Amino acid sequence: MERFASTRAKAEHALKRALLTIEEDSGGELKPSMTLKQLGKRFLETRRELGRSEGTIETYGYAVTAHITPRVGDLSVAEATPERLQSFLTTVEKESGPGAAKNCRSTLSGMLALAVRNGALAHNPVRELERITQRKQRASTAIPLEELSEFLKKVRNDADLKRWDTVELIEFMLHSGWRVAEVCALTADSVDFAKGTASVEAINVRVKGKGIVRQEFPKTEKSARTTPLPPAAVTLLKDRHERLKPNTNLLFPTPLMRLRDPSNTQREIRDRRDALGYPTLSTHAFRKTVATILDKAGLSATEIADYLGHENPSMTQDVYMNTLKGAGKAAQIMGQQLKGLI
Template structure:
């Protein structure tokens, strides 16, 4: 009967021989992650030294050969392998930036020296609780997502049996009040304040706000809007890209939208189409972007969000954000009677249930989005 093979990651009997005066060899056969057994040996001046050297070598031999992960692999190394895997999968620059920040700034600095086998649920939960308390729920969620991906790699490579992140509590935005839609009756007054605000005029943000109210586009989508994405004959604007900030490169126009559903063509109200025509005529000599910075550079979505946050108290809307315009557009369509599926298409939501749960209170009968937006915003934009 054949002798059973050693399990992967284990070795056989170690033999020690004196191969020459004052020269000892310790050797054994080690079964690597590819299933093959190979001889491993180390030489020293005494038998015990050779034995010790071989045992040390066997604990790191897979890593030395670029092989699979081991339980002793540190989270520091695992985090870098996770980031490499995301790049190889072609994840967007914005996603890579988010994961890199979570790994390098939070995970590596606080728990990077833990080994995979030491990353128990209680330790990871304590880490995430600290991040949530000191850096906010958003940072904690990003760290949890990165840790889940990291430990998933460890499971697939046989370093651990199951993903410990599954045992952790979910992170919620406790106590955080989200942005709200602008009451429709207050829209005329709100827009008048926006158009008279010297800071928003200086930053050329007024018409961007008007466009967002009419289309419900995300701020990153508006910042990336190019004249080539406008069909002036049909009166549509297509989401083909978003602006993201990339470390070392600044603001980059990512040539694909946030999701497959986000890549939509929006029929524009007539007044909004005229707004884009005016901007293209004024800016076309300098850039094909419709909403660049005053210096004709790609606009940073985060800076745009901050510009509006900085003025919301003066405008009289303490909870105002760029997301408020998106919610306002959804409210307009809802009040006019569009079904959730059509509103979801207009907003670029993957699932109509999200439109209902997050954006709407009631759903009524069917009508057309562009016509509704034009009628409701007539005389305002």
């Protein structure tokens, strides 16, 4: 094998590249000479074929189109060495932040794992890269129980939150501990008003080119759960259904009766948190508040995780069998603690 170029250095580089990308006929469908741009496209196709959520595919797709393809897309699979990939991720972190760099690292790991499975690489070079440390952000904190009455009074008197129809959404989150995307996707069909339960069966997500869609499965397997609700929460949902059913089956739509965007809802609360007197307030604060109330009431970590729908791989089968019992106790406690407030 030989290669020619205008200089010795260029010729040596061309020869080394050719030697690296020698392909055997017995290899898989992916080859060492395939570019990362081509591999990224194939990777996204496999994610769709595997039925990954639109949100997950969009996250991977952004890393491929916004960062990987423009910067290292012309590199072949064989040229994707740890040194080159580390330099790429360092640049992304400096220019776009650690979040973007972590997303690119995860996407590259999946792409090159696909190459390994198809015989184009012997091992995944991403395993040798430095871990990216996310900078700690100012975290939201639970609302102290003794402040809940005054907090809810401020929420109910806030003109913007009333105009956005966000007040009762906050009240329901404080009762249920649901994630905001779960609340935004809730329909009357998922509520058993007689039994006093609501089931997490979907979440709202934003998909590029489609807008807000109701994804017919929740965030994780453990997120799919049936939550026993305190009576006040059931009454809140029943009243909303009676009021909204001529226009929609959704229980927390936008004022225009459309699917509610979880990100917009979070932004609404951020916009008003200083006025409410809670500068770190977010929708996650409501889940923390529920967890704090249940913890102080003596529930175990397992029972609290069951109520909130936390994923916990260490849970045993016996724990799962006791899920409904633990959630029922949690609902009773929430009803007692919030009685008269909501």
